[in-house]
Amino acid sequence: MEIYDTEEEQLEALKRWWKENGKSALVGLGLGVAVILGWNYWQEYKKGQAEQASALYDQLLKAAQTDKKDTALKLAERIQSQFSSTEYAAYSGLLQAKMKVEQGDVAAARKIFEKIGSESNKELANIAKIRLVRLMMANKEYEQALQIINEVDPSTSVSFSGNYDELVGDLYVALDRLDQARTSYQNALRNGYQSQFLQLKIDDLTAHEKVEIQK
Numbered sequence: 001m002e003i004y005d006t007e008e009e010q011l012e013a014l015k016r017w018w019k020e021n022g023k024s025a026l027v028g029l030g031l032g033v034a035v036i037l038g039w040n041y042w043q044e045y046k047k048g049q050a051e052q053a054s055a056l057y058d059q060l061l062k063a064a065q066t067d068k069k070d071t072a073l074k075l076a077e078r079i080q081s082q083f084s085s086t087e088y089a090a091y092s093g094l095l096q097a098k099m100k101v102e103q104g105d106v107a108a109a110r111k112i113f114e115k116i117g118s119e120s121n122k123e124l125a126n127i128a129k130i131r132l133v134r135l136m137m138a139n140k141e142y143e144q145a146l147q148i149i150n151e152v153d154p155s156t157s158v159s160f161s162g163n164y165d166e167l168v169g170d171l172y173v174a175l176d177r178l179d180q181a182r183t184s185y186q187n188a189l190r191n192g193y194q195s196q197f198l199q200l201k202i203d204d205l206t207a208h209e210k211v212e213i214q215k
Helices: 007-065 068-084 087-102 106-117 122-138 142-149 158-174 176-192 198-214
Strands: none
Touching: 007 068, 007 087, 068 087, 087 106, 087 122, 106 122, 122 142, 122 158, 142 158, 158 176, 158 198, 176 198
16 A cells, blocks of 8 residues: 655655546446436336336226226236236236136136246236136146146246146046045145135045045
């Protein structure tokens, strides 16, 4: 570390440093300010997008509740198109898929569920996958539905494990694989999953076995 005896020496040293480093210091300062300003702008932009999407989603819910399906579908498409970076895009997609099913357009609903199921929000992705599996069950695509559940990453679906266990049980029942169905239902119970029909499903399996034994 240099030590200067007089103020003049200190001043001269400062001038030398500024001559050698002043330009890069200004550039660094400018970049720092730009980063801060850019970050603030991005946060405000995201906030504004979320607020606009939220307002449109409220309109969508009201339209759906009053059975204005055409208006609701248009609002859902608008939210997904203009505000795809917000969670409201997925929320509107789930509602849109429900309306598509009600209209009998299963193929469109399936595409929506598949899209949301592949997105980064794991909670909404799991909800979409569960609804997709139920849709496939209704179409008797049992093996394909099992495959979708088998491909779910357990680390991202812990809070939905009971839902999946029950669905797997339902699929095994449809495939007449009753022992596997019971195991899946019991796994759901063991993990603390609460369902008003789960115990009834297990009881039905037991009753079915008793009938088979008596034959």
